[in-house]
Amino acid sequence: MSLALPSDDAAPPADQRVWWARALRDADWLTGKRARDYARLWLGVSLVIAVVWVALSHGGVDRAGHALGTDFTSFWTASQMALHGQAQAVYDPALNGPHHLAEIRLFGRDVGYFAFYYPPVFLLLCLPLALLPYMASLALWLGVTGLAYARVVRSFLGDAARQGRIGWVAILAFPAVLANAGHGQNAFLSAALFGGGVLLLDRRPVLAGVLLGSLVFKPHLGLVIPIALLAGGRWRSILGAAAAVIGLCLASFAVFGAGVWRAFLAASPAARAALEQNLVGYEKMASVFAAVRLLHGGVGLAYAIQALAALAVCAALVLAQRKVFRAPAEGPAMICAALLASPFLLDYDLVLLAIPLAWLAAEGLKTGFRPWEKLILAAGFLLPALSRTLAAGVGLPLSPLVIAAVLWLIVRRWTSTPLLR
Numbered sequence: 001m002s003l004a005l006p007s008d009d010a011a012p013p014a015d016q017r018v019w020w021a022r023a024l025r026d027a028d029w030l031t032g033k034r035a036r037d038y039a040r041l042w043l044g045v046s047l048v049i050a051v052v053w054v055a056l057s058h059g060g061v062d063r064a065g066h067a068l069g070t071d072f073t074s075f076w077t078a079s080q081m082a083l084h085g086q087a088q089a090v091y092d093p094a095l096n097g098p099h100h101l102a103e104i105r106l107f108g109r110d111v112g113y114f115a116f117y118y119p120p121v122f123l124l125l126c127l128p129l130a131l132l133p134y135m136a137s138l139a140l141w142l143g144v145t146g147l148a149y150a151r152v153v154r155s156f157l158g159d160a161a162r163q164g165r166i167g168w169v170a171i172l173a174f175p176a177v178l179a180n181a182g183h184g185q186n187a188f189l190s191a192a193l194f195g196g197g198v199l200l201l202d203r204r205p206v207l208a209g210v211l212l213g214s215l216v217f218k219p220h221l222g223l224v225i226p227i228a229l230l231a232g233g234r235w236r237s238i239l240g241a242a243a244a245v246i247g248l249c250l251a252s253f254a255v256f257g258a259g260v261w262r263a264f265l266a267a268s269p270a271a272r273a274a275l276e277q278n279l280v281g282y283e284k285m286a287s288v289f290a291a292v293r294l295l296h297g298g299v300g301l302a303y304a305i306q307a308l309a310a311l312a313v314c315a316a317l318v319l320a321q322r323k324v325f326r327a328p329a330e331g332p333a334m335i336c337a338a339l340l341a342s343p344f345l346l347d348y349d350l351v352l353l354a355i356p357l358a359w360l361a362a363e364g365l366k367t368g369f370r371p372w373e374k375l376i377l378a379a380g381f382l383l384p385a386l387s388r389t390l391a392a393g394v395g396l397p398l399s400p401l402v403i404a405a406v407l408w409l410i411v412r413r414w415t416s417t418p419l420l421r
Helices: 019-026 032-055 072-083 087-091 098-107 120-131 134-157 168-173 175-183 187-199 205-217 225-231 235-256 258-276 288-294 299-323 330-341 347-367 373-394 399-415
Strands: none
Touching: 019 373, 032 168, 032 175, 072 087, 072 098, 072 120, 072 134, 087 098, 087 120, 087 258, 120 134, 120 205, 120 235, 120 258, 134 168, 134 175, 134 187, 134 347, 168 175, 175 187, 175 347, 175 373, 187 205, 187 330, 187 347, 205 225, 205 235, 225 235, 225 299, 225 330, 235 258, 288 299, 288 399, 299 330, 299 399, 330 347, 330 399, 347 373, 347 399, 373 399
């Protein structure tokens, strides 16, 4: 009989070998206090950046020659033209065309052209913007839509917000907030409508449908909504959504006339070219389509994989509904699915991701965090700050992977809840 003595290079015990795996899986290092401290730091840095950026600007233009609120330039000048009876000319995307010249007149110089590719429904929503000077209008736009976003996200936090475990700081520190504010974009409005809609599905289904249908101003974000509502048997919400879509389209038709709709449709190929020819910049985008293009896939392949992604997330929603009918996770899952289904998704649109993240964080605080939840929540929170840098610097499109991981966490919680049918 012989005894085997351990050698100096023997493998370490299993619990030592996998400490790093546990650190990733459970993320016990990410305590509530640390998360709150990180959020305060990030919000402080964001506010300093915003204040310095505005303070160093002159006449609404920063030191780099970019307009404050960049994309809002397009919204404000579209309003100005529509108020002066030139709504149809808004959809002329030509350089030195009427809309571009209106932007040049606004600042007294060319700060880059921001075309208006939105449906006339959004032009109707923009109509009052030029009643105020540009900077005042931008501040009011971001303030009103930002408040709506913050209140909706706070509603998803539930007890975590009421008990002060997650507060306004975390909501406003989400990096997509700064991205949307810097662009003067409409993602706050998208999040408020989408989040408010799914929040009211059970309590006020018709109003929920109206809010969801109002997303017709950004139709690519609503691709999964009809399928999700059908899967959940949300017939009253479907009627509300249909009424909102028809009503808003008819209202824009009545205000602007048929010519504006014809001009919008005529400009659609230019909008498609902006996506397919990288005129926006794939590094700025968060969609599956953009990820494939960044990885040097062709346009056809990008559309094919985007279509498969859309089918996959729709299937996930339908199968989850079949297993557990109308669970609380339904709304957050729908929003994640919408982000993955859209081929045209900018990094500021990730404001919408705040809602699934808020719901997951609240559920984790209430019932305990499951494996990988803290890590993926942290990745989702940081995604808007890192996605453009990683995509531009090393060609790594992380956004679809992180959003898919968040959707996986939500569906996992959805399908493990008690049957509600």
